[in-house]
Amino acid sequence: MMRLRGAPPKPFQIGIKPLDFSEWIDADERLGAYLDEKARLWAAHRNEVFAAEADTAAAQAEVLSLLADYLPGRFPALYRRDGAAMDVAGHRVALDGSAPPLAIAASLVQEDLVLMRRGADHWRLSAASLCFPSAWRLADKFGHPMHAVHGPVPGFSEGTRNAQLIERMFDSLRPETGMIRWNWSLFGDGRLFHPDSHAGVPRFGAGARSAWFRLERQTFRKLPVSGDVLFTIRIYIEPLAALAQLPEGPAIAASLSEQLGSLTPEQAEYKGLLAERDTLLARLAGLMVR
Numbered sequence: 681m682m683r684l685r686g687a688p689p690k691p692f693q694i695g696i697k698p699l700d701f702s703e704w705i706d707a708d709e710r711l712g713a714y715l716d717e718k719a720r721l722w723a724a725h726r727n728e729v730f731a732a733e734a735d736t737a738a739a740q741a742e743v744l745s746l747l748a749d750y751l752p753g754r755f756p757a758l759y760r761r762d763g764a765a766m767d768v769a770g771h772r773v774a775l776d777g778s779a780p781p782l783a784i785a786a787s788l789v790q791e792d793l794v795l796m797r798r799g800a801d802h803w804r805l806s807a808a809s810l811c812f813p814s815a816w817r818l819a820d821k822f823g824h825p826m827h828a829v830h831g832p833v834p835g836f837s838e839g840t841r842n843a844q845l846i847e848r849m850f851d852s853l854r855p856e857t858g859m860i861r862w863n864w865s866l867f868g869d870g871r872l873f874h875p876d877s878h879a880g881v882p883r884f885g886a887g888a889r890s891a892w893f894r895l896e897r898q899t900f901r902k903l904p905v906s907g908d909v910l911f912t913i914r915i916y917i918e919p920l921a922a923l924a925q926l927p928e929g930p931a932i933a934a935s936l937s938e939q940l941g942s943l944t945p946e947q948a949e950y951k952g953l954l955a956e957r958d959t960l961l962a963r964l965a966g967l968m969v970r
Contacts, residue, residue, distance in 0.1 A: 730810075
């Protein structure tokens with residue numbers, strides 16, 4: 681949440697802005713905890729958090745090479761390159777280890793990493809290390825074209841203007857340029873691994889006191905060698921009550937309240953907020969005043 685600049689982004693809008701590559705990856709004081717959780721998920725849920733088409737190995741290695749070069753320069757106090765290994769937050773990562781290169785790359789950063797590949801007609805999800813999904817499962821999206829990946833999102837299914845705009849945006853992306861967008865959601869707990877939407881199940885506790893604000897920082901860049909697009913997803917998560925401790929907290933709460941109140945029933949249902957909307961609006965109202 682502390683990385684949020686201004687009001688939370690409006691949901692169900694593409695909202696793309698240029699990305700400064702000097703700020704491509706983000707790291708904070710929770711880096712070690714995120715990497716510990718990724719290691720736990722890799723050991724316990726490997727088939728749920730990683731998938732890759734057989735011919736993506738070179739593109740995966742391209743991602744790993746980019747990150748291995750970038751991270752020590754971007755965060756010299758956090759990353760130390762030692763030949764074929766990287767020391768980071770109490771982890772020593774073998775860059776030439778036996779795991780798939782994309783999984784090794786993801787074990788270095790708080791971001792999840794997704795590769796999109798251009799086929800004859802569409803961009804599709806061809807590889808991913810996805811440990812921190814926000815109510816979606818990798819198995820349901822892997823290998824599918826972009827419009828199918830976004831199919832459940834109101835206004836983004838096949839044939840919609842948004843789906844066509846995203847395809848054209850990916851087609852026009854160049855290695856020397858990048859893009860960034862933000863998204864938000866509300867959940868009933870602070871778990872990073874959230875593959876289920878809990879449809880039909882109350883997501884929040886009484887009075888929404890257990891509500892957590894989940895912010896996604898998404899970046900896109902075209903890989904210069906493979907031509908694939910790398911999509912990164914960085915999750916920030918804080919208790920909604922923490923807004924009361926921030927100088928900008930009332931303004932953020934007011935913006936969230938306005939956006940939550942303006943969602944159509946279809947949009948609110950997709951975000952898992954329809955059943956609890958009134959409770960959440962009341963909770964946000966209490967955070968809009970000091």
